[in-house]
Amino acid sequence: MAEIRFKNLTKKFGSVVAVDNIDLHIRDGELLALLGPSGCGKTTCLLMLAGIYKPTSGEIYFDDVVVNDVPPKGRSVGLVFQSYALYPHMTVYENIAFPLRIRRRPKDEIDRRVREVAKMAQIDELLDRKPSQLSGGQQQRVALCRALVREPDLLLLDEPLSNLDARLRIETRSEIKRLQAELGITTVLVTHDQIEAMTMAERVAVMRKGKIEQLSTPAELYRRPENLFVASFIGDPPMNLLRTQQSVENGRPRLNGGDGFVFSLPAEFEQSLAAATGRDVVLGIRPEHVKIVGRPGEHAVRGEVFMTELLGRDTLVDVRSGDQSIRALVPGDVPLEIGENVWLELQPQYVHLFDAGTEARLPDLDLAGSEAAAVP
Amino acid sequence: MAQTTPAAAGRPRQKFTISERLVARERRRKVLAHVLVYAFLVVTALPLIFGYGWLVLNSFSETLAFGVLPEKLSLKNWRFLVEPPSRFYPDLWRTTWNTALLAIGMTVTVVAVSTPTAYALSRLKFAGRNAFLALTLVLHAFPGITLLISTYYVLRALNLLNSITGVFLVKAALMLPLAIWVMKGFYDNISWDVEMSALVDGATRFQTWYKVMLPQVMPGIASISIFSFIYGWSEYIYVITFIQDKESWTLASYINTIVGDFRALDYGLLSATALFYIAPVLLFFIFTQKYLMRVTIGGTKGGS
Numbered sequence: 001m002a003e004i005r006f007k008n009l010t011k012k013f014g015s016v017v018a019v020d021n022i023d024l025h026i027r028d029g030e031l032l033a034l035l036g037p038s039g040c041g042k043t044t045c046l047l048m049l050a051g052i053y054k055p056t057s058g059e060i061y062f063d064d065v066v067v068n069d070v071p072p073k074g075r076s077v078g079l080v081f082q083s084y085a086l087y088p089h090m091t092v093y094e095n096i097a098f099p100l101r102i103r104r105r106p107k108d109e110i111d112r113r114v115r116e117v118a119k120m121a122q123i124d125e126l127l128d129r130k131p132s133q134l135s136g137g138q139q140q141r142v143a144l145c146r147a148l149v150r151e152p153d154l155l156l157l158d159e160p161l162s163n164l165d166a167r168l169r170i171e172t173r174s175e176i177k178r179l180q181a182e183l184g185i186t187t188v189l190v191t192h193d194q195i196e197a198m199t200m201a202e203r204v205a206v207m208r209k210g211k212i213e214q215l216s217t218p219a220e221l222y223r224r225p226e227n228l229f230v231a232s233f234i235g236d237p238p239m240n241l242l243r244t245q246q247s248v249e250n251g252r253p254r255l256n257g258g259d260g261f262v263f264s265l266p267a268e269f270e271q272s273l274a275a276a277t278g279r280d281v282v283l284g285i286r287p288e289h290v291k292i293v294g295r296p297g298e299h300a301v302r303g304e305v306f307m308t309e310l311l312g313r314d315t316l317v318d319v320r321s322g323d324q325s326i327r328a329l330v331p332g333d334v335p336l337e338i339g340e341n342v343w344l345e346l347q348p349q350y351v352h353l354f355d356a357g358t359e360a361r362l363p364d365l366d367l368a369g370s371e372a373a374a375v376p
Numbered sequence: 377m378a379q380t381t382p383a384a385a386g387r388p389r390q391k392f393t394i395s396e397r398l399v400a401r402e403r404r405r406k407v408l409a410h411v412l413v414y415a416f417l418v419v420t421a422l423p424l425i426f427g428y429g430w431l432v433l434n435s436f437s438e439t440l441a442f443g444v445l446p447e448k449l450s451l452k453n454w455r456f457l458v459e460p461p462s463r464f465y466p467d468l469w470r471t472t473w474n475t476a477l478l479a480i481g482m483t484v485t486v487v488a489v490s491t492p493t494a495y496a497l498s499r500l501k502f503a504g505r506n507a508f509l510a511l512t513l514v515l516h517a518f519p520g521i522t523l524l525i526s527t528y529y530v531l532r533a534l535n536l537l538n539s540i541t542g543v544f545l546v547k548a549a550l551m552l553p554l555a556i557w558v559m560k561g562f563y564d565n566i567s568w569d570v571e572m573s574a575l576v577d578g579a580t581r582f583q584t585w586y587k588v589m590l591p592q593v594m595p596g597i598a599s600i601s602i603f604s605f606i607y608g609w610s611e612y613i614y615v616i617t618f619i620q621d622k623e624s625w626t627l628a629s630y631i632n633t634i635v636g637d638f639r640a641l642d643y644g645l646l647s648a649t650a651l652f653y654i655a656p657v658l659l660f661f662i663f664t665q666k667y668l669m670r671v672t673i674g675g676t677k678g679g680s
């Protein structure tokens with residue numbers, strides 16, 4: 001087992017900065033996800049952990065040891081690639097046994113451990129097959145077994161589920177999570193799929209352009225995104241982000257979104273907004289927190305239905321209000337006409353405020369606490 | 377072909393449904409296409425079949441009527457297997473052994489050089505890599521025959537004239553650009569992930585190459601080995617030019633001498649020795665052609 005630390009970690013490929021001055025602490029036994037759009041440097045981080053890439057600057061610690069110059073074979077790491085990267089000329093057994101054979105472990109120990117781990121992943125029937133004779137899901141298990149057979153200190157998973165079909169992905173998700181919890185191996189999961197990261201990981205590091213934008217628990221990411229990027233990246237359908245100008249009217253802060261879109265906030269928000277005095281503010285609210293109501297209310301804005309989309313259990317309603325477009329996710333099949341006038345209720349405790357200039361979250365009020373904490 | 381279509385099967389006045397008619401037409405079209413393809417292949421193959429047939433018949437006949445038609449079966453022409461046609465010729469088996477040596481030497485050299493070179497070109501970054509790649513292409517396009525005289529001088533300087541080693545080194549050098557390109561293609565087909573997996577699994581770079589990469593490029597090695605062997609075995613011009621010493625003759629020199637004999641050309645003997653010369657290559661080719669086919673398809677299917 002190991003705890004991992006990145007200190008000012010940077011990796012450049014020529015002029016491309018793939019990983020940009022990252023600090024990160026991965027706890028012993030934790031499952032941490034690196035989440036971000038493609039090209040943001042996730043795989044590069046993973047390959048530096050594996051020892052394939054050498055950091056350009058900064059340090060990687062395994063416990064208290066700097067491992068920058070330790071070659072892969074000197075680290076106790078298991079790695080599963082998106083492509084599984086099985087050895088096509090070897091049988092499943094030989095694939096799983098490879099990390100042990102290369103270390104010249106005794107034959108009976110190899111045999112015992114290969115069969116043990118294969119049984120755990122329920123592929124003990126397939127040991128004599130070649131990778132080309134396996135389905136994607138089976139190949140994925142073989143790759144996982146090969147990574148686990150040597151009981152590594154650190155398990156690295158690079159988009160391990162992205163080549164599986166939707167159904168198998170859900171199954172495998174919980175299976176990997178169970179396996180990881182059982183073995184207690186420190187694990188880094190790389191993914192661009194927020195659902196994968198949110199459901200599997202204890203903590204998620206959201207990355208963009210080589211930097212970590214936010215590191216927190218899945219619930220916290222959802223509840224309290226620290227900047228506009230995280231706010232827009234986490235959540236499906238994505239959060240409504242409305243650019244507005246702030247003003248004060250009758251002692252109450254108001255957000256003006258243009259062409260008649262006006263939203264009044266309770267007086268307490270003034271402190272919050274003070275952090276962005278003179279600058280535009282982005283008002284964020286998740287579609288599932290927007291309510292469609294029949295009549296005006298204190299926190300309601302008026303709009304016109306632009307489009308509705310039945311998503312199965314819920315309906316996504318796109319409403320135009322002034323210059324703004326707001327999506328509301330409402331349960332069931334809602335009988336709304338296009339062009340119909342509605343009122344949207346934006347409850348203040350679900351409102352996220354961001355500085356449009358710095359893109360940072362404005363300081364929270366205490367009132368945002370209890371209710372919003374409940375993640376659906 | 378024997379199965380006639382419903383349309384031709386004697387119910388001409390029957391009214392077909394559209395789909396039956398389409399099926400029938402499709403089947404006729406297919407049959408016609410097959411006939412055409414076979415006809416074309418047979419016609420183009422005829423000269424070859426005729427040539428080889430003549431060679432075989434000729435080698436087993438006493439004389440040639442009008443210089444072309446084989447007459448009277450006999451094994452006379454095959455006597456060279458047990459005794460040289462004249463004192464002028466060296467021992468046949470020694471000559472055969474030399475030919476094999478040339479083919480094997482060339483094969484081993486080509487494989488030994490191109491396998492690691494192609495790996496480096498496929499996987500390592502180093503100064504001059506692109507220039508090297510471009511150069512191998514140019515060299516491959518270069519007709520080897522134009523180098524005949526200069527290589528003669530080089531071999532003389534190295535004291536390799538009149539030796540099989542000299543010839544197979546030259547042949548291997550000429551073969552290498554192609555072999556390197558073929559092998560590089562096979563290496564390129566192996567995904568980086570597989571290689572990195574092996575490193576993470578604890579292998580050294582060399583072990584990764586030896587245990588993971590090499591088995592996957594085996595079809596490539598098989599192909600270039602087969603090509604090298606056949607080219608080496610059938611080499612003519614370099615052997616004739618660089619080797620005079622009868623001790624180092626190959627079958628090419630042997631046949632060349634029969635052709636160039638000052639007395640009347642013995643077609644029977646020529647046919648027999650020619651058959652003797654090509655038989656191993658033909659056998660070899662029959663057994664190895666399935667590997668050769670893979671060159672065009674390239675690589676192995678698997679993991680990635």
Ligand SMILES: Nc1ncnc2c1ncn2[C@@H]1O[C@H](COP(=O)(O)OP(=O)(O)O)[C@@H](O)[C@H]1O
Nearest residue numbers: 013016017018037038039040041042043044045
């Ligand atoms: N071996 C490499 N050589 C050059 N550039 C690379 C290499 N690996 C990654 N990059 C670049 O680094 C950036 C991050 O890549 P990567 O870590 O693979 O992203 P992700 O896994 O998040 O999709 C990309 O811009 C990519 O083009």
Ligand SMILES: [Mg+2]
Nearest residue numbers: 039042043044
């Ligand atoms: Mg990646």
